[in-house]
Amino acid sequence: MTDKQPLRLHVPEPKARPGESPDFSDIVIPPAGALRRPAFDEADHTMREHAFGMIRVLDDNGLAVGEWDPKLSDEMLIKGLRAMLLTRTYDERMMRVQRQGKTSFYMKCTGEEAVAVAQALALDAGDMLFPSYRQQGLLIARDWSLVDMMCQVYNNTKDRLKGRQLPIMYSVKDAGFFSISGNLGTQFPQAVGWAMASALKGDTRIAATWVGDGTTAEADFHYALTFATVYQAPVILNVVNNQWAISSFQGFAGGEQTTFAARAVGYGLPGLRVDGNDFLAVYAATQWAAQRARANHGPTLIEFYTYRAAPHSTSDDPSAYRPEGESLRWPLGDPITRFQQHLIAKGIWSDEQHAALTQELDEYVRAAQKEAESYGTLGVKPASAATMFEDVFKEVPEHLIRQRQELGV
Amino acid sequence: MARMSMIQAINSAIDIMLERDNNTVVFGEDVGYFGGVFRCTAGLQKKYGTHRVFDSPIAEGGILATAIGMGVYGLRPVVEIQFADYIYPAFDQLVSEAARLRYRSGGEFWAPITVRSPCGGGIFGGQTHSQSPEAIFTHVCGLKTVIPSNPIDAKGLLIAAIEDDDPVIFFEPKRIYNGPFEGYHDRPLVPWSKHELGEVPEGYYRIELGKAAIVRAGTEVTVLSYGTMVHVALAGVAEAGVDAEVIDLRTLSPLDIDCIVASVKKTGRCVIVHEATRTGGFGAELSAQVQEQCFMHLEAQIVRVAGWDTPYPHAFEWEYFPGPDRVKRALLKVMEN
Numbered sequence: 001m002t003d004k005q006p007l008r009l010h011v012p013e014p015k016a017r018p019g020e021s022p023d024f025s026d027i028v029i030p031p032a033g034a035l036r037r038p039a040f041d042e043a044d045h046t047m048r049e050h051a052f053g054m055i056r057v058l059d060d061n062g063l064a065v066g067e068w069d070p071k072l073s074d075e076m077l078i079k080g081l082r083a084m085l086l087t088r089t090y091d092e093r094m095m096r097v098q099r100q101g102k103t104s105f106y107m108k109c110t111g112e113e114a115v116a117v118a119q120a121l122a123l124d125a126g127d128m129l130f131p132s133y134r135q136q137g138l139l140i141a142r143d144w145s146l147v148d149m150m151c152q153v154y155n156n157t158k159d160r161l162k163g164r165q166l167p168i169m170y171s172v173k174d175a176g177f178f179s180i181s182g183n184l185g186t187q188f189p190q191a192v193g194w195a196m197a198s199a200l201k202g203d204t205r206i207a208a209t210w211v212g213d214g215t216t217a218e219a220d221f222h223y224a225l226t227f228a229t230v231y232q233a234p235v236i237l238n239v240v241n242n243q244w245a246i247s248s249f250q251g252f253a254g255g256e257q258t259t260f261a262a263r264a265v266g267y268g269l270p271g272l273r274v275d276g277n278d279f280l281a282v283y284a285a286t287q288w289a290a291q292r293a294r295a296n297h298g299p300t301l302i303e304f305y306t307y308r309a310a311p312h313s314t315s316d317d318p319s320a321y322r323p324e325g326e327s328l329r330w331p332l333g334d335p336i337t338r339f340q341q342h343l344i345a346k347g348i349w350s351d352e353q354h355a356a357l358t359q360e361l362d363e364y365v366r367a368a369q370k371e372a373e374s375y376g377t378l379g380v381k382p383a384s385a386a387t388m389f390e391d392v393f394k395e396v397p398e399h400l401i402r403q404r405q406e407l408g409v
Numbered sequence: 410m411a412r413m414s415m416i417q418a419i420n421s422a423i424d425i426m427l428e429r430d431n432n433t434v435v436f437g438e439d440v441g442y443f444g445g446v447f448r449c450t451a452g453l454q455k456k457y458g459t460h461r462v463f464d465s466p467i468a469e470g471g472i473l474a475t476a477i478g479m480g481v482y483g484l485r486p487v488v489e490i491q492f493a494d495y496i497y498p499a500f501d502q503l504v505s506e507a508a509r510l511r512y513r514s515g516g517e518f519w520a521p522i523t524v525r526s527p528c529g530g531g532i533f534g535g536q537t538h539s540q541s542p543e544a545i546f547t548h549v550c551g552l553k554t555v556i557p558s559n560p561i562d563a564k565g566l567l568i569a570a571i572e573d574d575d576p577v578i579f580f581e582p583k584r585i586y587n588g589p590f591e592g593y594h595d596r597p598l599v600p601w602s603k604h605e606l607g608e609v610p611e612g613y614y615r616i617e618l619g620k621a622a623i624v625r626a627g628t629e630v631t632v633l634s635y636g637t638m639v640h641v642a643l644a645g646v647a648e649a650g651v652d653a654e655v656i657d658l659r660t661l662s663p664l665d666i667d668c669i670v671a672s673v674k675k676t677g678r679c680v681i682v683h684e685a686t687r688t689g690g691f692g693a694e695l696s697a698q699v700q701e702q703c704f705m706h707l708e709a710q711i712v713r714v715a716g717w718d719t720p721y722p723h724a725f726e727w728e729y730f731p732g733p734d735r736v737k738r739a740l741l742k743v744m745e746n
Contacts, residue, residue: 130478161515171514178481179514183505189471190506193478200434200460200484207478219498223471230466391512392550394519394574397619397663 012251018319022326029331032056032275033066037284040291044270051261051271054305057280062341070122070284074348080121080279081343082357083141084113084336089361090136090146091310093369094153098167098314102377103153105167109134111277111309111327114335115240116210117141118282123208123236123290128198130178130191130209133168134240134308144175146368156376162391163382185211185220188237192227192299195235199296206293208236208286214245216260217253225267225301232298236289239263239301240276242308247321261303269299276304277335280342305332385409412602413609415586418560419449419525422567423487425613427457430485433571435462437472437489437525446491447527447586469495473502473524477510480520487571493528493580494540507576508551521574523567527583528556529637529684530721531590531730539721541636541685546578547662547694553577553618554661558585558639559606562659565616573618582636582684590637591644592732621665623672627654630678630743633669633695635659638731642682645714645736651744653680661691669695670702677708678743682736687715709746712739 015023030053038047057064064071072080091108098106109116116137120129129138139149151158153167161171171179181187191209198205211221216239228235239260243250253260264271270292274285282304289300309327311318343349376382386409389400396404413421426433435450441464444451454462465472469490476486490496496503503524511519530539546554553575557563563581570577584590588600601607624639629651634642635658646653654672658665673679679699681692692713699711714731722729 128482160517161513164515165513169513171517173514173517179510179518181506181513183501186474186502186506189474189502190478190481193475193480194482195478196475197434197479197482197484201482219470220474220501223468223474226466226468227471227475391516393553393663394511399663399666 012249012256014249014251014322016323016326018321018323020323022323022329024329024331027331030054030056032059033068035066035068037067037288040288041295041297044264044268047270048265051265051273052259054273054275055281055285056275056278057284058278058338058342062338062345064280064342068281068284070280070287072280072283076121077343077346077348080117080283081336081339081349082361083117083121083137084279084339085357086361086365087113087117087137087140088336089365090140093365094150095314097369102373103155103167104378105314106153107133107168107313108310109136111330111334112240112242112306113137114279114282114339115276115304115306118279119208119238119286122283122286124205126176126205127290128176128178128191128194128205128207130187130194130207131180132184132187132210132212132215132240133180134212135210136168136170139170139172139175139177142175142177144172144177146365147372150368150372151375154372154375154377155382156372156380157382158375159382162387164388185215185218188220188224189227192224192233192235195233196227196231199231199234204294206234206236206290208238210238210240212245213239213241213243213250213253213255213260214248216263225263225269228299229267229269232296234293234296235299236286236293237299237301239303240306241303242306244308244312244322246312246316259303261301264301269301272300272302274302274304275332276306277332277338279335279339307332410608411611412607413560414588414601414607415557415560415563415581416447416449418564418609419567419581420451420453421609421611422564422571423450424453424456426487426568426571427453427461429613432484433461433487434479434484435487436465438465438467438491440464440489445489447583449525450489469499470502473499473507476522477502477507477520480522481518485521485571487523487525490524490526492538493526493542494537496526496542503546503552503576504549508549511575512551519574520576522576523570523579524577525579525581528580529582529584530726531584531594531637533723533726535723536720541683541716543580543661544685544689544691544694547691551576553663554580555618555659556580556582556636556661557659558582558636558657559589560601561606561609562616562622564609565614566618566659568613569615569618572615577618580636584637585640589640592641592730593644594727616659618660619663619665621659621668622657623654623668624657625653625655627652627676629653629676630680630740631656631669631672631676632680632682633658634682635661636684638682638684641731641733642736644733645740648733648737649740651740653740666698666702669699673699673703674706677706679707679711680714680736680739680743681711682714682731684716684731686718687713688718690715709743712743714739
């Protein structure tokens with residue numbers, strides 16, 4: 001006989017599944033303005049509440065409150081709204097062309113536009129970005145050509161990546177936007193290496209990188225935090241916690257037990273948990289981390305708390321694993337709607353202006369689509385198949401020349 | 410010219426590249442202040458400072474990932490993986506990232522990394538300090554794989570590797586760090602200082618990647634080998650008493666297939682010698698290519714001499730290690746036809 005209890009394995013389960021009512025009752029949303037804004041050089045151990053609370057600026061009435069209000073110019077506010085709306089318009093259009101069979105694959109960032117857009121605007125143009133696959137807003141906020149992005153999605157004759165990459169795996173060196181990898185998380189420690197190089201050369205540029213909540217489970221995430229803290233690299237490490245990694249909720253990355261921002265605590269670097277649907281909070285947190293990095297006070301880990309309103313990709317069907325309408329019940333709302341409300345409350349925007357902008361951007365994206373499609377859609381070969389033997393190495397080696405000849409091109 | 414062991418030749422190559430190119434940086438586990446567990450970076454941190462030569466966390470995946478980031482920035486990282494056996498945590502960064510970056514970005518981004526790593530057995534290192542994983546890397550398009558067999562090649566090849574704009578895996582057979590090893594574990598080692606290939610130019614020179622060397626000219630059979638096994642192959646040839654042409658491949662990828670084919674067409678026979686496990690080893694690729702290109706010239710079957718398909722067993726090191734006697738038997742077998 002034994003008095004020992006049988007062991008029990010805990011397998012995480014989200015609060016609600018299809019057919020059930022969305023349930024966000026366990027999510028604690030602190031009021032806007034509740035957290036103080038530490039000095040940019042404050043020691044990480046005196047600001048641990050920032051890893052567990054939530055930096056929020058926009059309150060329920062659309063007003064900016066508290067120390068984290070970045071007090072942006074009207075011009076910057078409207079620029080931010082425009083870039084978020086353009087990102088959403090672009091996504092909707094590309095989703096549609098995928099459904100029309102003009103490309104094979106697409107990924108929207110609906111509900112997460114504030115993260116990439118506000119961050120791109122808070123960083124300097126020369127700062128290097130190591131994105132994951134849902135940060136198209138970075139390129140759009142950096143005013144990169146939509147036509148160029150679409151040509152990649154179409155793998156057409158103007159695709160700078162020569163038809164080699166899955167749609168949306170952009171690479172834009174001229175915009176400081178690193179080549180996206182389909183292997184999750186690899187860019188996280190690479191960004192740290194880039195930042196280390198910048199620091200050891202006495203440069204002034206910093207790096208920023210993004211992963212999702214699910215990818216924090218990868219070893220690369222921990223390599224990044226280790227190297228970043230060891231060498232105090234000038235890098236901003238962003239976790240976009242959009243609650244879902246395809247069908248796995250963030251509990252499978254450890255989100256049930258603590259926050260993702262709290263991962264920073266064990267590494268001795270500041271962790272900020274931020275309302276990811278609050279443009280001003282995203283901007284302010286990024287600005288703080290950038291100032292800290294530029295002043296040689298090292299890296300910051302930021303968790304953006306948001307919700308993936310879109311399917312994972314065009315190959316995904318969320319109705320198979322999460323309740324319908326969950327995104328509409330998301331307690332932090334929609335980033336564009338909230339920001340629009342703020343601009344209206346501030347008296348610098350109106351519903352009429354918003355409708356006009358929506359119309360303008362729709363036409364702008366349609367025009368870009370028309371131009372991009374004039375260079376072909378998927379199925380129109382981007383170039384001669386001979387090009388597929390190029391860039392494996394800097395110079396095409398003899399064995400690849402022979403294989404190209406074998407193919408007959 | 411100076412007398413150098415392979416360790417000193419490697420140190421000299423890195424020293425020269427740190428001196429010539431401000432963008433060269435060296436890092437890895439224990440490589441900084443201490444100078445590496447095999448002393449390959451001894452004295453370099455003192456000479457160039459901690460911004461050029463530094464220690465890293467024990468995280469091979471992190472070492473490779475940060476090296477890629479530095480390469481993208483414009484640096485030329487030379488990293489050390491302390492033993493080839495420890496390279497696997499870095500596999501994803503090497504295979505999916507370093508090797509593919511230029512291709513997937515349409516030539517926009519690349520990472521000119523050199524990954525140095527001691528490989529091979531014969532040092533009583535047990536199964537986690539003895540492996541020869543080169544074939545895993547030669548299978549990956551976008552990587553170059555180099556394995557020198559002596560100090561003069563090691564220095565010239567390493568300089569060429571560091572200057573190369575593609576990622577290079579540079580395996581250093583640690584059994585021959587201090588002197589050539591012919592496979593006779595019960596005989597005293599002759600140090601490189603008493604060997605003509607230990608006579609190394611002190612300054613800068615390159616040995617181009619992708620070029621094999623004929624280390625013994627012959628007419629009856631071609632022996633393909635690299636690293637430590639070049640010396641074992643030469644010993645096996647001497648024991649067999651055949652007029653073999655022994656080729657040191659030096660670079661496995663890109664492979665100097667023209668040199669190999671010319672030799673086999675001349676001799677009509679081919680024996681392949683490597684220390685790595687046989688199945689799926691680089692010998693399989695060599696055998697396939699020789700068969701494809703020299704079939705009508707072959708007088709006998711192609712024979713591989715390789716490590717057994719087992720992990721490297723500590724107590725049975727010399728039963729595992731493919732020594733000169735096994736090379737001799739292979740040579741005599743192909744000479745029967």
